[in-house]
Amino acid sequence: MTIQKLRPTFTFTEDRLRQLQQVVPEAFADGKINWEALREALGEHLEDETQEHFGLTWPGKREARRLAALPPQGTLVPAPGEGVDEETTHNLFIEGENLEVLKLLQKSYAGRVKMIYIDPPYNTGNDFIYEDDYSEPLEAYLKRTGQMDEAGRRLTTNTRASGRFHSKWLSMIYPRLLLARQLLREDGVIFVSIDDNEVHHLRQVMNEVFGEENFVETFIWRSRLGKGATSKVTAKLHEYIVVYGKSKEQLDFLGDIRITATDKKERIRQWGQGDRREDRPTMYYPVFSEEFGWIYPKKPDRTDGRWRISKSEFEKLQQKGLVVFEKQPDGRVEAYRIIPAGTQTETAQDSILDTEKVKTTAFGSKEISTILEQNVFDYPKPTTLLCFLLELLNDKSALILDFFAGSCTTAHAVLAQNREDGGRRQFIMVQLPEPTPPDSEARKAGYATIAEIGKERIRRVIRKMKEEQNGQLPLPAAEDGQPSPLDLGFKVLKLTRSHFKPWAPLPPTDAHTLDSLFEQHASPLVQGWTPDGLLSEILLLEGFPLDSRVISLEGFGENALRRVHHAEVGHKLFVCLNEQIRPETVERLKAGEILGREDIFICLDSALTDEAKVVLDDRLRLKVI
Numbered sequence: 001m002t003i004q005k006l007r008p009t010f011t012f013t014e015d016r017l018r019q020l021q022q023v024v025p026e027a028f029a030d031g032k033i034n035w036e037a038l039r040e041a042l043g044e045h046l047e048d049e050t051q052e053h054f055g056l057t058w059p060g061k062r063e064a065r066r067l068a069a070l071p072p073q074g075t076l077v078p079a080p081g082e083g084v085d086e087e088t089t090h091n092l093f094i095e096g097e098n099l100e101v102l103k104l105l106q107k108s109y110a111g112r113v114k115m116i117y118i119d120p121p122y123n124t125g126n127d128f129i130y131e132d133d134y135s136e137p138l139e140a141y142l143k144r145t146g147q148m149d150e151a152g153r154r155l156t157t158n159t160r161a162s163g164r165f166h167s168k169w170l171s172m173i174y175p176r177l178l179l180a181r182q183l184l185r186e187d188g189v190i191f192v193s194i195d196d197n198e199v200h201h202l203r204q205v206m207n208e209v210f211g212e213e214n215f216v217e218t219f220i221w222r223s224r225l226g227k228g229a230t231s232k233v234t235a236k237l238h239e240y241i242v243v244y245g246k247s248k249e250q251l252d253f254l255g256d257i258r259i260t261a262t263d264k265k266e267r268i269r270q271w272g273q274g275d276r277r278e279d280r281p282t283m284y285y286p287v288f289s290e291e292f293g294w295i296y297p298k299k300p301d302r303t304d305g306r307w308r309i310s311k312s313e314f315e316k317l318q319q320k321g322l323v324v325f326e327k328q329p330d331g332r333v334e335a336y337r338i339i340p341a342g343t344q345t346e347t348a349q350d351s352i353l354d355t356e357k358v359k360t361t362a363f364g365s366k367e368i369s370t371i372l373e374q375n376v377f378d379y380p381k382p383t384t385l386l387c388f389l390l391e392l393l394n395d396k397s398a399l400i401l402d403f404f405a406g407s408c409t410t411a412h413a414v415l416a417q418n419r420e421d422g423g424r425r426q427f428i429m430v431q432l433p434e435p436t437p438p439d440s441e442a443r444k445a446g447y448a449t450i451a452e453i454g455k456e457r458i459r460r461v462i463r464k465m466k467e468e469q470n471g472q473l474p475l476p477a478a479e480d481g482q483p484s485p486l487d488l489g490f491k492v493l494k495l496t497r498s499h500f501k502p503w504a505p506l507p508p509t510d511a512h513t514l515d516s517l518f519e520q521h522a523s524p525l526v527q528g529w530t531p532d533g534l535l536s537e538i539l540l541l542e543g544f545p546l547d548s549r550v551i552s553l554e555g556f557g558e559n560a561l562r563r564v565h566h567a568e569v570g571h572k573l574f575v576c577l578n579e580q581i582r583p584e585t586v587e588r589l590k591a592g593e594i595l596g597r598e599d600i601f602i603c604l605d606s607a608l609t610d611e612a613k614v615v616l617d618d619r620l621r622l623k624v625i
């Protein structure tokens with residue numbers, strides 16, 4: 001009997017190794033990499049280490065990469081009461097340090113996120129840059145959140161004078177991008193807001209992480225309307241949004257969509273010289289007009305012009321009566337296609353964003369002041385900008401992640417856009433409980449941290465939308481876990497220590513100490529663990545998304561049995577965390593009345609007799625803690 005033990009595992013490194021193994025299987029033997037074989041497989045493409053080579057490097061890069069590959073030490077526990085409609089919603093707000101959170105999400109969310117939007121600190125010289133602690137990332141987080149110096153200054157502000165200014169920023173962003181990429185679907189996309197302080201480094205680092213071939217665009221966003229400070233040589237009025245696809249080929253982007261208000265005419269004859277798309281031989285063909293007879297641009301005499309559309313397309317339009325010919329004053333006959341009013345047209349999205357549509361930072365501030373009644377957050381993005389990005393994706397049920405959530409503009413935009421177009425998009429916000437400065441408006445208004453601002457904003461947006469629904473209640477979530485038509489809810493989870501005791505190698509010691517160490521490790525769980533907290537850790541370890549439905553099953557006496565399922569996971573989990581599992585419960589599980597062969601039953605190791613374990617292991621997939 002080999003009953004599986006449920007223990008914390010980390011899939012980031014494992015997943016990448018698995019991917020490598022798929023491409024270069026010959027470099028793997030017995031689960032290990034054969035470096036020589038890999039080297040041979042790569043052959044001439046391998047960079048000669050003795051030569052200079054191209055790429056971005058900075059002091060601390062190796063450590064930053066290593067940091068991404070270190071397993072997480074924490075877990076996420078629900079904070080009931082802080083969200084809205086927590087039992088049925090699919091939207092999440094996670095309070096915590098995003099590197100650790102991104103690691104914890106790997107198993108449940110790898111390849112599931114359609115869009116990531118982040119608005120990280122721009123490294124302006126006044127920014128708080130979270131300096132990762134390599135030895136104890138989680139402990140440092142738990143100790144540090146809430147820390148300010150006496151003057152209320154953030155302890156980790158990255159000033160230009162503090163040295164290694166760019167390196168610190170790069171070491172912060174690099175491991176987070178590495179982990180974020182793993183969460184994206186193959187047709188997923190990442191948008192990163194940034195300005196001139198780091199845009200050049202960001203592009204290079206993203207070329208490395210996402211591949212230069214997956215670079216899509218650097219949008220230019222006019223973030224301010226007025227003039228900048230006059231003392232400067234130039235007035236800075238714009239920022240950037242850098243866009244990469246996980247795989248650009250698979251990206252499904254909608255262009256600039258417009259609906260024509262009136263009939264429009266579009267010229268379909270191209271005049272003049274020059275190499276244009278229309279210059280292909282297939283663009284020269286005769287066309288008959290009742291009024292003007294045969295019109296045929298003659299090749300190679302280009303003075304007659306050429307058609308802009310293919311012959312078959314021309315004929316289709318003509319059959320529908322959507323082509324007109326008009327004689328010009330100079331004698332030329334011009335051909336037009338008619339675009340009837342109400343037609344949806346699409347052109348490639350401009351790289352410079354339309355300010356009318358996406359608005360500016362000032363609009364974002366106005367939105368915050370309206371919703372929260374005070375200006376409690378500096379430089380929020382406008383929801384209009386985020387709605388524009390959401391609309392670019394040809395996917396109304398996308399899962400959207402923002403792990404520098406701030407005041408949660410992204411969550412607000414997801415809710416607003418869903419209401420606008422009937423979408424079922426879901427959001428995951430991640431935000432550090434970064435303390436607000438002591439004398440700030442935010443602190444005076446009672447917001448101790450930025451996370452509190454974000455949560456309150458979402459609550460208020462939801463409240464307002466519910467009021468506006470005029471008492472029309474949204475339909476409850478269906479049993480299959482699909483979101484209800486308009487999901488006006490969110491659930492809060494917080495980063496904290498794992499419920500599993502940290503693994504540490506045993507030091508050389510005497511028999512007595514060893515005995516007590518074994519005793520301590522008899523249960524792998526820390527003292528004071530709670531079933532609800534442990535359940536969400538089990539979801540993360542078993543690869544179940546955090547919006548999985550959890551249902552308490554009746555009829556098992558004092559045994560609390562819960563069934564977990566999610567529409568995107570093929571099997572269910574059955575979890576019982578009682579100290580003892582009653583023989584009657586074992587009997588019912590054995591009878592197979594509630595769970596299938598693929599389903600997993602999880603309980604404490606000590607809760608089952610050896611005999612019961614054998615019986616159950618035979619009937620279902622059993623994992624013990």
Ligand SMILES: C[S@@+](CC[C@H](N)C(=O)[O-])C[C@H]1O[C@@H](n2cnc3c(N)ncnc32)[C@H](O)[C@@H]1O
Nearest residue numbers: 097098119130380381404406407408409432434
């Ligand atoms: C520029 S703001 C984002 C603003 C947001 N787009 C909005 O419209 O409100 C960046 C946010 O990232 C948060 N942050 C910085 N480092 C973080 C980390 N390591 N983990 C989680 N959040 C972090 C900061 O507290 C800050 O609120």
